[in-house]
Amino acid sequence: MTAGDATPTQEIVAPPAHWEGDVLLRDGRTAHIRPIRPEDDEILVEFYSRVSDESKYYRFFSPMPVLSERDVRRFTHVDHVDRVALIVILQEKMIAVGRYDAVGDGEAEVAFLVEDGHQGRGIAQLLLEHLAQAGRERGIERFTAEVLPDNTRMIQTFRDAGYRVASGYHDGVITLEFPIDPTDTAIGVMRDREHAAEAASIHRFFHPKSVAIIGASRRQDTIGQVLVRNLVMADFTGRVYVVNPSAPAVSGLPAYRNVNDIPDDVDVAVVAVPADAVTDVVLDCANKGVHGLIVISSGFAETGEEGRRRQRHLAGLCRSYGLRLIGPNCLGAINTDPTVQVNASLSSVMPNRGRAGFFCQSGALGSAILEKVKNRGLGISTFVSAGNRADVSGNDLLQYWEEDDATEVVMMYLESIGNPRKFSRIARRVSKRKPIVAVRSGRTTQGVPMGHAVRRIGAPQAAVDAMFRQAGVIQVDTLDDMFDVAQLLAHQPLPRGRRVAIVGNSDALGLLAADAASAVGLVVNRSVALGADATAEDFEDALDDAIDDPDVDSVIAVYIPPLDVSGEEVANVLAAVGEQSDKPLVSSFLGAEGIPELLRVPDVAGSSAGRGSVPSYPAVEAAVRALARVVDYAVWLKNPDGKVAEAEDVDVRAARRLVNGILSDPAVVAADREVELDQDQVTRLLAAYGIELWPTLQVRDVDDAVAAGETLGWNVVLKSTLPSVRERPDQVHVWRNIDDEAEMREAWDDLCRLVDPATGRFVVQRNAPTGVPIAVRSFEDPLFGPVVSFGISGPVIELLQDWSYRIPPLGEHEVSAMIREVKSAPLLFGYRGAEAVDVAAIEDLITRVAELQNDLPQVSSLELSLVLAGVDGARVLTATARVAAVKDPRPDSFVRRMPDLITTIPD
Numbered sequence: 001m002t003a004g005d006a007t008p009t010q011e012i013v014a015p016p017a018h019w020e021g022d023v024l025l026r027d028g029r030t031a032h033i034r035p036i037r038p039e040d041d042e043i044l045v046e047f048y049s050r051v052s053d054e055s056k057y058y059r060f061f062s063p064m065p066v067l068s069e070r071d072v073r074r075f076t077h078v079d080h081v082d083r084v085a086l087i088v089i090l091q092e093k094m095i096a097v098g099r100y101d102a103v104g105d106g107e108a109e110v111a112f113l114v115e116d117g118h119q120g121r122g123i124a125q126l127l128l129e130h131l132a133q134a135g136r137e138r139g140i141e142r143f144t145a146e147v148l149p150d151n152t153r154m155i156q157t158f159r160d161a162g163y164r165v166a167s168g169y170h171d172g173v174i175t176l177e178f179p180i181d182p183t184d185t186a187i188g189v190m191r192d193r194e195h196a197a198e199a200a201s202i203h204r205f206f207h208p209k210s211v212a213i214i215g216a217s218r219r220q221d222t223i224g225q226v227l228v229r230n231l232v233m234a235d236f237t238g239r240v241y242v243v244n245p246s247a248p249a250v251s252g253l254p255a256y257r258n259v260n261d262i263p264d265d266v267d268v269a270v271v272a273v274p275a276d277a278v279t280d281v282v283l284d285c286a287n288k289g290v291h292g293l294i295v296i297s298s299g300f301a302e303t304g305e306e307g308r309r310r311q312r313h314l315a316g317l318c319r320s321y322g323l324r325l326i327g328p329n330c331l332g333a334i335n336t337d338p339t340v341q342v343n344a345s346l347s348s349v350m351p352n353r354g355r356a357g358f359f360c361q362s363g364a365l366g367s368a369i370l371e372k373v374k375n376r377g378l379g380i381s382t383f384v385s386a387g388n389r390a391d392v393s394g395n396d397l398l399q400y401w402e403e404d405d406a407t408e409v410v411m412m413y414l415e416s417i418g419n420p421r422k423f424s425r426i427a428r429r430v431s432k433r434k435p436i437v438a439v440r441s442g443r444t445t446q447g448v449p450m451g452h453a454v455r456r457i458g459a460p461q462a463a464v465d466a467m468f469r470q471a472g473v474i475q476v477d478t479l480d481d482m483f484d485v486a487q488l489l490a491h492q493p494l495p496r497g498r499r500v501a502i503v504g505n506s507d508a509l510g511l512l513a514a515d516a517a518s519a520v521g522l523v524v525n526r527s528v529a530l531g532a533d534a535t536a537e538d539f540e541d542a543l544d545d546a547i548d549d550p551d552v553d554s555v556i557a558v559y560i561p562p563l564d565v566s567g568e569e570v571a572n573v574l575a576a577v578g579e580q581s582d583k584p585l586v587s588s589f590l591g592a593e594g595i596p597e598l599l600r601v602p603d604v605a606g607s608s609a610g611r612g613s614v615p616s617y618p619a620v621e622a623a624v625r626a627l628a629r630v631v632d633y634a635v636w637l638k639n640p641d642g643k644v645a646e647a648e649d650v651d652v653r654a655a656r657r658l659v660n661g662i663l664s665d666p667a668v669v670a671a672d673r674e675v676e677l678d679q680d681q682v683t684r685l686l687a688a689y690g691i692e693l694w695p696t697l698q699v700r701d702v703d704d705a706v707a708a709g710e711t712l713g714w715n716v717v718l719k720s721t722l723p724s725v726r727e728r729p730d731q732v733h734v735w736r737n738i739d740d741e742a743e744m745r746e747a748w749d750d751l752c753r754l755v756d757p758a759t760g761r762f763v764v765q766r767n768a769p770t771g772v773p774i775a776v777r778s779f780e781d782p783l784f785g786p787v788v789s790f791g792i793s794g795p796v797i798e799l800l801q802d803w804s805y806r807i808p809p810l811g812e813h814e815v816s817a818m819i820r821e822v823k824s825a826p827l828l829f830g831y832r833g834a835e836a837v838d839v840a841a842i843e844d845l846i847t848r849v850a851e852l853q854n855d856l857p858q859v860s861s862l863e864l865s866l867v868l869a870g871v872d873g874a875r876v877l878t879a880t881a882r883v884a885a886v887k888d889p890r891p892d893s894f895v896r897r898m899p900d901l902i903t904t905i906p907d
Contacts (some may be wrong), residue, residue: 012038015080018889019134021897022319023088023487026122026193028201029291029322030898031423033130036085036097041072044087047094054115058151059113061173084134088123091286091321098127098230100134106141112154122193124157126896129190132180133895136891142179149174164185182894184871191425194896195399201324202392202400204291206335206382208267209238212290214281215272215297216242216250223272223296226346228253231270234334234343234350239264253297266290270332270344275299275307278328286321293318294344295327301388302329303405312901313755315390319898330387331366336380337406345385354379355490357407359397361415363387369413369479376593377600381406384671385488393899395422402430405847409489411482412438418899420464421785421892424471424807431472436632437485438473440464459781459805465807467784470814472636474629484626487615492584494634497553500627501526501546502557505534509588513556513620525551532562536569543577543585554627557587558620571598579612584630586623589616645812645847647690652855655688659858663885674860674884681761682881683777685859689848694877702748708743714739715767720760721878764891768877771870772827772837776846778853779861785890786853790846792824793866808854815843815850830871841874842867860884 020034034045048056048067056064067075078085078099085099095115100108110131112124136142147154148819155174159165163178167493211231217224224244228251231240241262244255256262259269259281269290271281285293300311311328318325326333331347336353343350346363349370356869358380360366366385373380381404386392394412401407410430417423418438427436468475476482492896500522504510507529514524526549528542539559546555557574567590575598578585589599599614617623658681662668667676677685683693697708698721709716719734733754735747751762773793781787784807791803804818817840819825830836844868853859859881866878891899 013078013080015084015134016137017887019086019130021900023126023897024194024197024201025126025322026120026197028197028199028204028324029121029896030201030319030324031095031123031322032089032124032320033086033897034089035080036076036078036087036099038076040076040087040094042655043089043092043094044076044097044259047097047115049738050117051113051114055113055116055119058148058154059111061146061148074721081138082109084131084138086127086130086134088127089320090118090720095616096123096510098124098128100131100143101139101663102138102140103144106139108135108140108143110145112157119153122197124154125161125193128157128161129895130897132182133889133893135180136182136894137554140180142177146173147174147176148172155650160189162189164400181427190894190896195402195426197896198396198399199403201221201292201649202396204267204398205294205324205326205333205344205392206342207340208291208342208344210241210264210266210268211236211238211342212241212243212262212266212269213250213272214243214259214269214285216244216253216255217272218244218247218250225251225347226348227270227272227296227344230343230345230350235341236268236343237339237341239289241266257289259288262288264450267292268344269293271295271297271327273297275310275328282314282321282323286323292324292326294330294332295325295387296330296332296346298329300328300390311388311390315901318391325391326384327387328390331363331385332361333385334370334383336379336382349374351383352377352379354381354409355406356380356411356486357397357401357404357409358383358411358413359394360385360413361387361389361394362413365413371793372479372483376483376487377596378483379491380411387782389416389418390901391898393418395426398423398426398430398436402426402433405514408434409486410434410436411486412436413479413482414438414440417464417783419891420467420783421807421890424467425892427468427471427473431633432637435489435630436471436473437482437489437629438468438475439477439479439482440468440475459784459787460801461809462801462803463657463781463784463787463789467807469636470806474633474634476629481625481629484615484617484622485629488584488586488626488630489633491611491613491615492578492586492761493582493698494637495554495584495627495631498631498749499523499525499551499553500556501528501549501552501554502556502558503530503539503542503546503558504560505526505530505532505539506558506560509558509560509620513558513588513624514623514765516624517628520625522554522624522628522631525549534813536573539570539572540577543573544713547577547581547583547585552583553699554584554586554631555581556620556623556627557585557589557614559587559589561590568598571596571836574614575599575612578614581612583765584627585614586627587614587616588618588620589614591618592616593618604762639813643812644809645815645843645850647844647848647851649690650848650851651688655685655852655856658684658688659856659883662883672885674882677881677883682879685852685881686876686879689852691845691848691864691876691881694765694768694875696877699762699764702745705748705762705764707799709738709741709744712766714765716744717765717767718744718751719765720751721757721763722755763878769870769872771875774828774867774869774874776849776864776867777862778849780853780857780859782888783891785857786850787852788818788846788850790818790842791822792827797824808850810847810850815846818846819843835871837869838871838873839869842869845874845876857886857890858883 015035023033081103087094088096095118098112100110102108114123158176165178170177213227215224216228242250242253242255245257249254269285301308335342347367347370351373363385401410434547480798502510503514517524530538596616686693699705716738717736738744778788786808789803789805804821828837862881864876864879868875
């Protein structure tokens, strides 16, 4: 028996709500993790009865066939502070338990017990992650574990967790000890496991050996009939089963009354029954051992509040029984792999085999999108329409596509983002290997479709756009733009730079192409006008010369055929050159769109345009715009993340003690609200991160002001800190260069005529050296987590919203880019003969603010509203900060868990 099994004496404290959640196991199935409860005595006893004698011996080091009443009470009654126990639930049964017991001095002993039938599914690793996070929140710094030497699986669990493990051997027992700080290695291990589990959960949808259509119908033009027809007509290589309780057969296939009547295994069930019958289908499928559901049925969150509750119940039921869910209210899923050929969707269009994976949230738009894909000759590898996106999301598909050899380009039509911080992290990793092209609807309004159970993004649009750029995602405005870019990425090599050549037989179109290229940042280094009577040989010579030119990175070909000329010979030239070129070639050929037959290079399978096919655009502006987006992506790839920007002389513990001390004040706890820090607290918070706040003395009357001037040694400033004034360095509400008592009294009288001293909050500061006024801000967004922004201060720039944004942690080059991408950046670099400011000092300041916001989610907002950037440093003159208790962990925290199910959508 381990030391932590002592009888508890402490009062039971309610555990935090975020300790409970759904998790994804190694094999892609789901389960539920939560703190143990006193009423769990029965399921604990049942669980223990199913555990083998060997596993019991490994846990307790002695035969312990049954649990006594005292044991049961000891294990189910914990205080959730010094004694924490988490259990894993699947299909209403306990399948694992993990616990830690504090033994003093920041140390706790940890142990696990997993039902034998569920061992090898990564459950112990999940419990260790969640217990470590709970321990960190309760002040635990390290775990110890006593393990028998032949319990190799558990020893490996601790070693594989990524922690620095130290072990000792005594009395036949191995003692493992490891700190539970989330090191880079431990976080990397966790995210690798997350990636593998999420990819595995999607793989079965795309590679099923059997599919059951539940709700299959004999009546024409019904959803159930369409699903059967589409699956059969696609030449699905697996087994098709139909479920219809009132018909002996559907479309020539024998019908089963219930999915449980099917004699063989079922991997995926496509559900097309009324919404109120879907719950029974879930239970039947869980009993059958189905891996996942594609719920085509509508009548869920898109219908209103009652539908949202029904959808939440559906998603929760699926997760509790280990099922993954696509939908509801979705179009379905498609895989064009000839070894699978599955069309488990309502779309009668089976796209050609291609290189692009496509994720779409809108079921209504799905069919139109697939039709457009086919018409353009683009082709896809796999397709998912997630509908209301109650469970499977774009993040899951990105995890799958990252390892899918058949997918080289990712296309995403996003109507909402449930976890943008996780999306940013995954997309950044995927983008390094495969380009992601995304359309995001609701960019201006930040609106969320009614059926999507996600929270609205509080961050401004510019911050969301910055997140996409930071992750390397090619964000476009329309679906047509997305296809324009995707077809270029799928069929042409990436450009090496921004230099382009234009070759064409129309002077007018050549000029349009040159103007369009300059407008989007491309550099026209070569322009060849061949004339209206140019032959195919002329085109071939000009294209070869342009491609061989070392000062050219991409080529734009423009061809408008003369009357009564088909252009086939020129098309053959373009196709041949495009196949052999190591530089991208785009065209405006006959005003065609997509990959015209004349410009295609046969694929290996002969079913779609192959690598080297030349994409064509109906307008040269569209061709140039697509090329420019691909160039930006290629430039992003050439700028490695580099190491995370970190500041020196940072005292995180001091900052945490300060913030936690403020938030633990009984008055603050009772009020349960955001707290604005006073000047002393702001000074101490910034000082912990090496940021010096310019000395500021608050004054109540003119005598205080005189005393403050004497304390600071004169050459001071008198000003008001009212919000309407403190951000206006251009205003007359600031009196500078005050050198003695007489000047201070005169300045006081003048300022009192403009601002009431009773409400104006007057302060005295030392006069700062001149500089360019800048501002650095950060805040905690409920979905993004930390967000940092930078801009030049001033009313005109505020009106123009000339701000740059980033999501911490920041790479060193991202800090530099933040400063240079604002339109007013020339003010910092010697505009109109002025001296350039100390940009390195600004970069250091942004780095420190980003690190502070990333480390302290309790800081709801931080604003350095007036910083003077001069030639020899940056002085922070004005700063404010607000803190609030963290009710939910960041959406991409140090434990793996699935997104919470939301009943209602906040305004």
